[in-house]
Amino acid sequence: MTPPGATVPTETQLPAGVPATASVPPAGPLTVLVIGAGIGGLSAAIALRKAGHIVHLYEKSAFANEVGAAIHVGPNASRVLGSFGYSEERMSGVECSFSVMLDGTGKTVFTTDNTDAKKNHGSPWYLSHRVDLHSELKHLALSPDTSPHPPCILHLSTLVTGVDAEAGTITHTGPSTIPSKGDLIVGADGINSKIRQLAFPDTTPAVPTGFSAFRFVIPTAKLRTDPETAQFGTPDRDGGKLWAMKIAFEKERRIVMYPCRNGELMNFVCIHPDEFREGGKADQAEGYWNTPTNILSLTSVYTDYAKCFQRIFTHLSEGDVTLWQLRTLPPLQAWVKGRLALLGDACHPMMPHLGQGGGQSIEDGAALGVLFPLGARPESVEARLKVYQHVRKERAETVQDFSRKLGMAKKGMGYSAAEVHQYIFSHRVEEYAKQSMSAIFIPPNGAADFGVL
Ligand SMILES: Cc1cc2nc3c(=O)[nH]c(=O)nc-3n(C[C@H](O)[C@H](O)[C@H](O)COP(=O)(O)OP(=O)(O)OC[C@H]3O[C@@H](n4cnc5c(N)ncnc54)[C@H](O)[C@@H]3O)c2cc1C
Structure with missing residues (x-):
């Protein structure tokens, strides 16, 4: 589904000065540095590995005591997990079959039947322990058995302290043998994102x-x-x-x-x-x-x-x-700069009332996997990231805004739950990214024409 106000590009245009016959052999795998191995960072890593790239994950914690309680995985997100090849059994989620609103006396105010979520949206609405979801994503990213491409490389206890978005370099606390230069950098370091602060110094920290x-x-x-x-x-x-x-x-x-x-x-x-x-x-x-x-x-x-x-x-x-x-964080001016893309809570933390914090970051990761197919040239990274921003920013910020309105509302938020769920759950991010990508000409030298967007 197209986010409200977004225009799906419909025509292909060659940028002025680009010869119609330009032909450059496709590139090999890109080197991708993903900063933060939370749900968003792991989703990006899985999707980019699936595309055939070499992915390094930098995680400041040791994952020794994983924490968190439960998290919603709506049909929009479980559909992506399906394309990642997740195991329902390992994730041990429970289907959210009904939603029951009670008052403080325990009396039922209304009940919503969600049993048709799978039929209507083609994928289930799961409730998962965050640790179980995180473990399954780690398995998909790191196991040699989950993809024909080499597993992602996870650098634990490695804090990223600096980033140069234009040069594609980072500084980190790990040994010098761990790479610090990549073709694409993904800032997935959560709500207090250091990468956001460094790349976009004018942004304010998340506010209570x-x-x-x-x-x-x-x-x-x-x-x-x-x-x-x-x-x-x-x-x-x-x-x-x-x-x-x-x-x-x-x-x-x-x-x-x-x-x-x-x-x-x-x-x-x-x-x-x-x-x-x-x-x-x-x-x-x-x-x-x-x-x-x-x-x-x-x-x-x-x-x-x-x-x-x-x-x-x-x-x-x-x-x-x-x-x-x-x-929460007010919408940012931009999510991308040079070779850097932000994703997840680093750019769109949201109130939990619609259970979409994890789901939107899974969608972000999936979009990157589609927008960077194997053969994408390093010179095209900046242009592709602009498409990423087009595909993801308005959508995630709309969900962020719905969540804020619901969280702040003293009564309703002006939309029915059915309308909001239809918008959120029916989105097929991988198809939308493919559609947006196929309508844009990115010449091998990387300078795309965004007149169509
Ligand atoms: C510990 C924890 C528990 C949570 N529990 C719940 C929950 O119970 N229910 C719920 O709905 N949501 C929970 N969330 C939030 C939910 O996971 C996120 O809203 C959503 O999944 C988006 O995640 P993200 O990957 O963008 O960011 P996050 O989940 O915040 O992940 C960011 C990752 O980046 C790492 N990191 C941060 N800075 C750096 C750096 N400079 N260098 C390297 N690594 C860095 C962090 O250690 C973390 O692993 C939790 C998040 C965390 C971190």
């Missing part, structure tokens, strides 16, 4: 939204041992076969619950206005995904919720709950 979320998971078996909470640990739809995502909403606060890991874990995201609203500080710059907090700070926000919700909290131990300050 006035909302934070308590996050924790509880084994569903534990919830089922308690008659008060059994309903939250059970696939209670369609005669006990299908799972629902449930959202208990009351006065700007939400308790969002959905299963992951084959239904063994229930994920909770408790979104609430935070002290930033009252002039507090944005002081969680690093590690804001997992700032430790205590159970009392959670329970004190939901004292007016019904007993069944309060009982959920009694299944927690100190150390189980983390606090995530929700931040």
Whole structure:
């Protein structure tokens, strides 16, 4: 689907001065440096490896203690995972068959049946533990068995400290044997992106939204041992076969619950206005995904919720709950510069209300794989990145804006869930990228004519 306002190019034009018969032999694989091996960086690495390029991944952490709770993988993203060759079994996702909106008393306000998501959009709507999704992406990027092309090379505990977008070089803390020059550089280093700051020094850091979320998971078996909470640990739809995502909403606060890991874990995201609203500080710059907090700070926000919700909290131990300050970034002027492309949270962090942070970064990665087929010449990188920006920026920023509107809305956001899901879930990023690419002439010397865009 074409993002609103975007024009799909329809004609091919030769730039002035380019001979119609120009013929230069295709190039070999490009060397691609991907900075950050989160969901976005790994998706780009998989897609570019699949195209036949040599991909180096630089990751500052050691991946020793992988963290995160559950994450949505909508049909728009699971379709891409399908083309990457993922294993449903290894990812252990749970299909999001129903969405149930409750109020703070526990009364059902409305239910949405999502069982036709797969039929309508050609791919399932999964709920996955972030660690399971991340592990599957790592497998697809690094295993010699998942592609005929050489596996991506992962450099762990390697912090990238500098980038020269025009020269295609980086500086990093790893040994000098690790490459620091590439044909294409992908800045996938998350919401506090260093690469964004260095390449686009005028951009501001991500800003607090006035909302934070308590996050924790509880084994569903534990919830089922308690008659008060059994309903939250059970696939209670369609005669006990299908799972629902449930959202208990009351006065700007939400308790969002959905299963992951084959239904063994229930994920909770408790979104609430935070002290930033009252002039507090944005002081969680690093590690804001997992700032430790205590159970009392959670329970004190939901004292007016019904007993069944309060009982959920009694299944927690100190150390189980983390606090995530929700931040956002105004749309950037550009995502690309020279040989550098930003992707994922580095350029479009979004509020979690539509569950699309991961999905949009998977789409970004997939688009790069299409726009850089094997044989793409190093001289054409800059031109191809402009097409990447055309294919991705408006789409991801539209989803970012929907997420912000939904997150900030006191009631509805002015669109029905069905309309928004239709827009988000039906997008076929690889086809859209192919379509955009085939309409543009990129001559071997790399200077494309963007008059058609
Ligand atoms: C630890 C963690 C837990 C998360 N948990 C959840 C969750 O439970 N639910 C949810 O919906 N979303 C979660 N997210 C966010 C979600 O994964 C992202 O919104 C989405 O997947 C887009 O990811 P990304 O790849 O763009 O960025 P990120 O997921 O932030 O990945 C960026 C990667 O870059 C690495 N990095 C950063 N700077 C450098 C540097 N200078 N050099 C080298 N490497 C660098 C980071 O270590 C990280 O691995 C989490 C993200 C992180 C990092």
